[in-house]
């Protein structure tokens with residue numbers, strides 16, 4: 001009787017909402033899991049953004065080992081920006097290792113997984129823009145259709161989600177259709193199931209603590225309860241259940257427009273003729289550029305699927321050069337990082353910017369947490385990383401371009417924070433409180449399945465979540481070393497032997 005693992009990923013789930021609502025009795029399943037399992041903060045990666053955060057979870061590695069640092073990738077040689085997709089991520093995931101051990105896996109709707117890849121089981125991919133061919137194997141789509149699966153376009157986030165009951169119902173049926181797929185896969189005997197609910201990220205950004213958001217959470221709680229009952233009725237199966245988010249969320253009061261600040265201080269030079277086009281954020285310029293300013297015209301526009309397709313194409317790759325004079329600029333920023341360009345004395349400028357950005361204050365105190373890339377990333381893709389990462393402190397959000405350096409809240413009511421949620425519940429899980437890192441889940445899951453842990457994963461096995469009598473607590477972790485690491489260890493061993501021999505000869 002083997003152990004099975006279910007991971008429920010709730011995009012953007014935060015204790016700021018779940019804790020008070022559970023205590024008030026609105027989310028009884030969450031309350032039960034917290035009381036009978038291990039729970040705490042999950043500290044996300046830097047930057048705490050959906051891309052790369054979900055992949056940091058599934059690989060156990062930091063963005064420098066993945067080659068993706070945000071939703072978009074800026075190429076400092078060509079000055080082009082592109083939306084990242086699953087092919088841009090260059091590391092093996094939990095399900096690749098499990099598949100090699102012939103463990104059957106199912107990955108449903110995790111952002112960063114489009115286009116889907118081959119796994120030992122099924123994959124339904126989510127974002128960016130899974131309009132077609134979003135399943136592995138391809139014909140799994142027919143099974144999804146039969147179950148009433150509703151695809152969710154990341155695109156809908158741009159529609160500014162009118163807060164009406166129709167919109168809420170739409171979200172509920174999207175979420176329900178995903179749980180239905182997961183329940184079917186439990187019945188089909190999968191060993192590892194990863195179900196992610198992505199739409200709540202957008203819901204919380206736009207609606208935050210509203211009664212509509214609570215309605216959606218109550219519905220998730222109910223579906224989760226049904227799933228747990230289903231699993232607990234399978235008496236011959238031992239399930240461990242993880243509930244996690246990719247990052248947390250909180251409300252904020254002011255917006256910091258990083259490129260406006262860089263422009264104001266002479267580091268970034270804009271092209272005059274297009275200056276007026278640089279308002280809100282990058283996505284907004286594209287919409288503005290194509291005359292899609294009003295929300296009504298945008299809705300009409302997006303309702304035509306053909307035109308929608310064209311917009312998707314435009315949005316996938318666009319040219320910043322039309323707005324930014326790269327020849328005269330030393331920097332360009334996305335909302336999570338600053339790239340230094342065209343400059344010989346990079347380190348000097350980097351230091352100067354870090355000092356200045358660290359000091360920045362708004363109405364609510366310091367605005368940013370600032371990290372040089374070496375502090376947060378390691379690995380072969382470090383050279384592709386932004387040179388400086390910026391994370392908003394409490395009360396602030398960061399956007400790339402705006403009308404001014406600091407503004408009021410933009411169209412979102414809430415923004416990301418690093419502290420997400422973590423709950424473990426089920427077979428051999430003890431009760432208590434534990435804070436974890438997003439990188440800890442991959443090694444812990446491999447440990448459960450007796451799969452060797454790659455030595456370059458950044459997390460650790462969460463031994464303390466298991467009961468002391470369990471084998472998961474008692475058994476040693478097994479590490480898997482790459483060829484280069486084996487050689488390095490071998491050379492070190494020879495060196496150490498030589499050193500000892502020399503010491504002996506000296507005495």
Ligand SMILES: [Zn+2]
Nearest residue numbers: 011012050246
């Ligand atoms: Zn997210």
